[in-house]
Amino acid sequence: MMHLTISNASEEPIYQQILTQIKTLIIQGEMSGGEALPSIRALAKDLQISVITTKRAYEELEREGFIDTVPGKGSFVAVQNRELLREQRLRVVEEKLALAVNLARSAGIGLSELQEILSLIYEEED
Known part of the structure; x- marks a missing residue:
């Protein structure tokens, strides 16, 4: 289970904090290709933030090639080098x-x- 920390004191927007932390976990090998990410709703609930904010972070991660989203199944770490x-x-x-x-x-x-x-x-x- 991935652990993310959100800082309300940070100048960085919340979606960007999520994005940066997940990228770091992937690059450092703490999350591997094919590994499931929490659902957008579950992560939003866990972090006590808006579903829209979580969705924005996931969309950006997918656009940058870090995750793949399969409709009806969820989001997964992209299998990449x-x-x-x-x-x-x-x-x-x-x-x-x-x-x-x-x-x-x-x-x-x-x-x-x-x-x-x-x-x-x-x-x-x-």
Whole structure:
């Protein structure tokens, strides 16, 4: 059974919190291909949120290829290559780091200082 946590204090919309958490569970392998997700109604009841909010998150997950919905049967984790998902995420990280490197260069920040900054930020997030 997947466990999701919704924060009312978060700036992130509730549907986005659901979306992000389910994607993370799938990418990290905590939910595997073919595994059933709770029904939209059951998840809404469990999280004490609107069915519309849950439906929006599921629709977005399906649009992005993370889940498949079978009418009358429910929603399931899409059977896909986890390595491919990781590669997609890695590509986004590389793009963001390339932007950071360009900004650092234009500000006269050297590689060792940039690595130190990255290390501090990375460790801070843990």
